[in-house]
Structures are given as structure tokens and as C-alpha cells.
Amino acid sequence: MTNWFAIGMGSKNSKGDWLEVFYPKNLINPSEELTLKAKELVSYREGNFTSSIPSDLVQDIAKLSKNFSSLETERTVLVFVDSKLPPNDVPSCYLRLHLLSHRLVKPNEINLEDIFTLMPTVAWTSDGPKDPKELNDILSDKKINNEAIHIHSLDKFPCLTDYVVPEGVRIADSHRVRLGAYLGEGTTVMHEGFINFNAGTLGKSMVEGRISQGVIVGEGSDLGGSSSTMGTLSGGNETLISVGRDCLLGANSGLGIPLGDRCVVEAGLYITAGTKVEMIKSNSKVEEIKASELSYKDDLLFIRNSLTGAVQCKPNPKTVNLNEELHSNN
Amino acid sequence: MTNWFAIGMGSKNSKGDWLEVFYPKNLINPSEELTLKAKELVSYREGNFTSSIPSDLVQDIAKLSKNFSSLETERTVLVFVDSKLPPNDVPSCYLRLHLLSHRLVKPNEINLEDIFTLMPTVAWTSDGPKDPKELNDILSDKKINNEAIHIHSLDKFPCLTDYVVPEGVRIADSHRVRLGAYLGEGTTVMHEGFINFNAGTLGKSMVEGRISQGVIVGEGSDLGGSSSTMGTLSGGNETLISVGRDCLLGANSGLGIPLGDRCVVEAGLYITAGTKVEMIKSNSKVEEIKASELSYKDDLLFIRNSLTGAVQCKPNPKTVNLNEELHSNN
């Protein structure tokens, strides 16, 4: 599906520019009837389209979301998004991030071109979202009046859980998962885990490492503490990294190639695309190849031989089993 | 000691199930007199026992904890815990976590069987603890009413410092230390440090690495930034890892064996139980052994030879000295 219609509410800076938009789940692609009425009222044809909410629609929406009728109109927005097209404004960006986090689309399935340019940096504070340009004055006022305020982030992306609470997940430190992350049911993100927008896990998994933008982790995989997946945004390479099913990235390890299923990268070992690897069979070396040639291959174990210092790859003898008890997320 | 009696107060979800319980320190094993009166009033015999607070006890408690008499009874709880037995409900789990963090018991000294199954996942928010199932609606209401709310964690365990403030410690980012962590006096947990429940430090120490569940770190030791101790819950092995006194785990290093006293693991080196190690004496190799055979041995230095790539172990020439100034925690 690439056509989306949603009703949201958000906040603006003192110039009237959108800072952020929240879309309640029941107002994302609501009933056919409501959608058709909205299309007609705003004369929608195709593509991306953002407008204020026609007053004739307010009562229909209020039936779905209580208190909606009391909303000030400048805080509400109506958007149509064709997710094949690049986003064109803040409400359109935020809807796309909601779609990912509500598991309505998977990472890399929708167009997010120029999202960094479109989305403003926001000061996420205990008093709600603020324009960073207005923040030094706000701080001064608060301190003078002896009132507490805490800024927990200065970022283009909010914390996932301030917008979407996916079912069946745990996120030990919410500041480490951005809105736009896709968390499969049964995912546990521990304190050291991180998931960027347009990235995530397809099913049950243990995340104590970093899932970079664009990276997808298959069901049953375990990313150990501080393990790294190379991103394509900054520093990294051009091949999109991914992790198959039932894989284990050991603690402090790193991954610069797309991994098949049931693979293990030993704790502390960083595999990049250019790493030369000794292929081992029955305890002897059969050839030397670049790690990139092992992309997507299943059942591999990567280690660094602790006596020779050589990076080696052999058939993976063990299967990874996630601790069932840890993943009963209630 | 394995017998505990405590009075606490907590919060429940809309179904009336406990989300969490707080026990003021002065209501954990209070006076003999109060304990005996409570035992009699609830006809306590032995083992684990949880009940509401008999009205005849409220005034006695109010003497110890002001305002207590104004508490609604459904928010209060009375528990007897035999810490040799497995916990049986949420109040019993939370008391055990308090015991650890108040330094009344050490890690691995009490029974925590099935604690993951018993404890519910809670949304820890700026408005207090909430049931995650009720959170999407709460978010919608808040956004509609333009009120701020921030979810800082979706986890079975709260932040230590929202329940217990141990004396003489610093914790730079409270989101990284769970209730149930044991922090010895003089412990500094820097921003990258992490301490799980039933884990911790016995005395003065610098923690910039991760202390996994069950892991104990001896006095005077320093865990460098992002250093890893292998846990037994997820991924890791079956031997419980520990760190002796006056040890140093270098930044980005990792440990998969129990370490003796005055040992050093070089920055960036990950030692697992299976790592084959060259034993070096007077600059020459005397034998090759598995790291697990070096468990609990004192005065060792682990490095990876930067020319041969071999992991080596030699007598540790230096003693680790924590920076006194950094550990004056006031």
C-alpha cells in the first residue's frame, strides 16, 4: 500500500512553522467513508497533500477520537501521502515515521528522501517540544521563576515511545530509539541498544547493539552489547547492511556486510566488507576471500584466531536460542 | 539473614494488578515490636506472604513514615519474604530488589527465580508508572490536550534512583542502572556505565562499562568505557563472571572469565572462556592455554600482541590506582 490518509495534531514554533505532528493510530487510514468525505472536502486528487481540517469533518473525527472537537484548528492537520513520492513537508515526514513504527510499512519500503532537510531540529523538553532558537530564553525564564525544566534531546527525531507504543516490546532506555524505528513483536531493546528511524527488527530479538538507519534484523537474532552495524548515512559504505534470522553479533563486535541466517560474529570482532578472511574447513584453511563475498551466506561463524590473529570463517556449529523468559514481554 | 518484613506503597493498573511497589528504607525490617504485631495481626507463619495492611497497624506505621495514615489502602502492601524461596508476586520481587540496592543483601545471595515472569513490563513516564497497554490512549489524550508527557522507559525494572539513593555514589545517567543493582560506597557510574539488577560493585570503583546480571566487581576496580562483562541471561556462557579487586578492564575490552585480583585486560581486547592464550614469562612464550584456565588467578595482564596478533598473558607489573579526586563523592 502506498496511499495514506491521516489526521494529526502537533505543535508549531512562534513563527507558525510545524515542529512535530502526532497521529493517533485510529486516525491513520480511518474508514473508507471518512477518507472519501475528506477527499471531497479538500478536493484531493493524488500525490502528497497537506491542509487544515475542514470544519465539516471535525464531528466525524470526534467520533473516533474523543476531545478532538475541542482542539484548536491551528494545531491540527490533515495529510494525504503517497509513500512512493518523497516527503514534502513536516506533517508528511511525521506520518511516514508513524507508519514505520506502527508496523504498517517495513524499513526501506517508503520514500524518505531529504527527510533530514525537511524535519526541523526540535528541543524535546519536559514542557513539550520547543524551537531550539527560543530555548535559551525559556531556560532563563524558568530559572528566574525557580521552575524546573529538563531538555532531554535536541534532535530532528523524537523518542519513539512519546508517539507510538508498539505491542509486545521492551525498551529499557527510550532515549535510544527514534520515532520511525520498526520493532517486531517480542523485541527487547536493552540500555545499550539503539534503533534509528527506518531500521529495526522483524520479530522477536534481543537488541543490545546499534541498528543503523536502513538496517533490518531478522527474527530470533541477538545483537550483543555495543555491537555495531555499519550505516550508510555517515562514514559507512554503500551496501545496505542486514542481519538474517537467528544470528548473534557478539558484544563489542561489528558488521559491515549483510549477514545470512544462523551466523555468528564473535565478541569483539569487527568484520568490514574489505576484511580478508581465511575460510576454514575441518580445521584447515581452504582459501582467503574478502568478507563481502560472504554476504547473505548462511550458517557462518566469524572469529579472530587468538593465536595467529587471522580473521577466520567456518561453518557455524551452534544455533542461537533467545532466552524465552527474557522475551516474555507481557 | 533471609527473613524480611516490609511495608510499601505502589501503583496498580486499571485491572487492579500491581505495577510496582516502593518500600521506604525505615519500613524494611522495622522494629521487632512492629514486626511481631504485624505477624500476629495477619497470622503469619512462614515463607512468603503478602497482604493488605491491617487497619490496626496503620497508626504504628504512621509514627515511622509521616503521611502514611493518609494513604489509600489499595496502594499499600505488607510483605513477608523468605529470600531463600523464589519470589511469588510483584511486591515480593520489588522488596528483593530494594534489599539489594539498600546493600542489605549482596548479588547472588537471594532467590530471584522467575523474576522476569513475575514482574510486569511498566511504562515509566513523567506522570508516574503506567500499564503499557493503556499508554497509547494516554498519549492521545495528552497530545489532544496539549499537555506534555515523556516516557523514559518501557521495562520490567525501574531506574534505581527513583526508588533507592545509595550513599556515596554518583550515577551520571540514571537510566543505565536498574533497581536491584548493588553499588558499593564510592562507586561512580559514568554515562557509558551500566549495572543490571543483582549485580554491582563491592566498594569504591569506576564503572564506565557494563556489569551484567549476576556479575560482581571487587573494590578498587575500574571498568573502562564500553567494556563488557559476559552475562548468563542472554548469549553468554554458564560460568558466572566476576572481577576481583584493583582490576582494570580497558575501554572497549570484554571479559568472559572470572578475573582474580590486580588483573588488567588491555583496551580493545575481548577475552572469552575459549580464547587460546600464549603465556609469556620473561618475554618468551612458555605455553598455550585456554583463558578459562586462568579464572580467578591474580596479577595477570592480558594483551593482544600488536605485531603477531596473538592474545598473550603475562604477570601484571602495575597496580591500578583509582583517581582519589574522582571518587570523593561527597
Next chain:
Amino acid sequence: MTNWFAIGMGSKNSKGDWLEVFYPKNLINPSEELTLKAKELVSYREGNFTSSIPSDLVQDIAKLSKNFSSLETERTVLVFVDSKLPPNDVPSCYLRLHLLSHRLVKPNEINLEDIFTLMPTVAWTSDGPKDPKELNDILSDKKINNEAIHIHSLDKFPCLTDYVVPEGVRIADSHRVRLGAYLGEGTTVMHEGFINFNAGTLGKSMVEGRISQGVIVGEGSDLGGSSSTMGTLSGGNETLISVGRDCLLGANSGLGIPLGDRCVVEAGLYITAGTKVEMIKSNSKVEEIKASELSYKDDLLFIRNSLTGAVQCKPNPKTVNLNEELHSNN
């Protein structure tokens, strides 16, 4: 410049000791006229000097900072600081940290001797700064009254962004950057980044690693996820580490020498001062030297040969280019 005059406001514990002080930017070295009047009123001569605000000065200050006249006098403070001299009290420490974060002085340019001894550990809470010694009682009161409170840190240093919001930066998780950090314009600190006080970046840069106290990172450099710069406070060595311009520390790498310009340390490799390095030219080894001898040298690439396990250094063929889109901080 080493002479500073500022007016601030803060909070004290129940004994009347300062916990923290905030200085609005426009009250740091305000007009010559105001400074002269203040000097005269408090009979300032030279060096460090802290006092309450003379009542004759309040109206002059109120012109610069609205509501100032309504401040209780015990919450306000006036300081003169000679930043060549060691700080002598809490207000003097806090002014120095503000100077760094407002980019008025660079790291290592002012005297911060004994700052750890002078600054108290503070409980940074959703209700404002508190004395940790008073916190267990506060927690009990809040829980009894069913009011929410969240402690986000127990530290001598507050989060940068609760005091200073530098222009043109993003900080994904504010809990990872201390007041006293120096962030050059165009700096992005991702979730895994960390910047200590008296440390930072001189210009545009991407920080996903840890910048230890005293460490300076040149313009255009990229510190990959979990990369480590060795500090001199704890564990590390005595040479102050720095990173030149347009450098890349790969993810999970580490640095124990001062780096020149356009250098790369491969992902997962930790270089310490004592690391022996094979110097490679035209694919062959020309000599073996200690990494410390490569301090401040430009255009170097450090890798660990994945077949021999040897740490090698060769001329760096690539230049690092930060992603422009990521650094448009609006």
C-alpha cells in the same frame, strides 16, 4: 581574556550551600558600565570574588533580564573570576563551565584545578536540583502522596542543555553531554556520543564516540559509534589526546595518541601509545615503531591486518567527507 564578571541564580540545599548556579548569557560580561558599577559597589580589586548582589545593582540587571527584580536575593550571586586562577567555590566553577559551553573559551584554556572537590554531587530531578542527602526523604514523600518524580542523574555536572543551548548543534540524548562541553557549530552528537566538560569539537563534526575530559576534536572529523578517546582523569595515560581535522575514528575503535589531520583508525582497532605498529609503504613493511611516535602526524591510516593480526600504518588514501545533509542543523 581571563577576567570575567557575571550575575547568576541558582539553588541551595537546606544548609544554605550552593548546589548549582545558572548564568544567563547576557549577564556574562555585560556592559562595561554595569561591570564598573558592580566593581565599585563590592569594592572588587582582583582575582576570584563571589558575593551577593548589592541592592543598588538590581534595577540595572533587571533591564537586561526581565523578572530579575523579583528574584529572592539568596538565590542570586555575583562573581568575578580570573580564569588563570583555580576556581574557589561553586559559583566560580559553574561560571567556568558556562564559559566553555558558550564558546567563550576553548577546552584547556582555563584553570579548572580541583573542580571535582569543589563541586557538590547533585540529584538532578524532574523537580529541579536536590541535595542527594535529602533525596530518600523526598522520594518517600512523593510516593506517599502519589506524585511523580524522576531522578535523571546523580552527578557533579548537569546536562549541558539544561544550562546552555549552543547554536547549530544537535544532541540526540542530552544526558550524554555535560555542562562545560564545547560544541563547535555544526556538531551532531548521536545517541552513543558523549562529551565531557572541558572537551569537545572545534567545528562541524559527527560524534558517536566518547570525547574524554581534555580531548579536542578538529573540524570535519567523525567519531564512530562507541569509539573511545583515552582520558587523563581515569585509567588513561598522561599525554592529552586530540584528534585533528577531517579524521575518522571507526566504530568501536579507540585512540591513545594525539592524531594529526586526515587520519583514519579502522573500525574495531584500539591504538594505544605503546602499540607497536608496522609502517607500510607500497605494500611492504619498512619499519616497526611505537604508535606514540606517530603522534600529530597527518594522513595516516591505521588498520589491523586481518590475515597476520599485525597493527599497520600506511598513508591514508581517502579523505573523510561528512554527510552535508546530516549536518544541516537548522
